[in-house]
Amino acid sequence: MITSHRVIYRLWLSLAVGLPNCGSNKRVTTLSAELLKISAETPDPASIRYAAEFIRRGELVAIPTDTFYGIAADPFNLAAVDQIYRVKGRPETRALPILVNSVAQAVSLSRDVPYTFHKLAAKFWPGPLTLLVEASTGIPLKVTAHTGNVALRWPKSPIVDALINVVKGPITGTSGNISGQPACATAVELLVQLGDRLPLILDAGKTPGNLASTIVRLEGNEWTVMREGVISEQSIRAAIEEDMEE
Secondary structure: OOOOOOOEEEOOEEEEEEOOOOOOOEEEEEEOOEEEEOOOOOOOHHHHHHHHHHHHOOOOEEEEOOOOEEEEOOOOOHHHHHHHHHHHOOOOOOOOOEEOOOHHHHHHOEOOOOHHHHHHHHHHOOOOEEEEEEEOOOOOHHHHOOOOEEEEEOOOOHHHHHHHHHHOOOEEOEEOOOOOOOOOOOHHHHHHHHOOOOOEEEEOOOOOOOOOOEEEEEEOOEEEEEEOOOOOHHHHHHHHHOOOOO
16 A cells, blocks of 8 residues: 555656767657655655565565665575566676675675674675675575675665565665666666666665775685775775784
């Protein structure tokens, strides 16, 4: 049931989108995603339950995070995982990151996590840090792209926290955009790129959206910054070396 404080509206829009390098040629795109307005700080429980039902059915939901909008799905539902790759046009050789809402949940998806994992998680989670570690055997190979590793992040987002709690498990957190296109900081930007490919978008307005999360790969005592984002490499190094001189 849709209550008055949940502004849900379905857009059936025809937008003229200019094609690059094609002069004045235009194409018409029909957008049919359902936009659900939601508060970033105090998400309505009914709205969260509504979105969770999509994920339970194996469908995809675009959600705001503390960086950009992402695509949430059940990482253990292979049909949903396949759909993510199709919707984004993402090569299946690229693994899908997973969002969690506790360190314990992240550890359950990992194997033999090193001490540096706990140090970085304690310092930067929840927040814009993705930790790439050895995946547990329970994670589908399609999610890890047969790499044996999994990228885990606990974002600072009440929406993500609540959604994971209701779904009762982690969700995917790949960026909400067509592969190779800019990441989306608003639901409208996402609607233009993927509005005809997704059933539901949670619209919490503009995300911080200046930089993506920082990705750190952890292997034993070794660590490597694979992508420097919101958190600088200098900050990562300082956190890891913090207690070494004591």
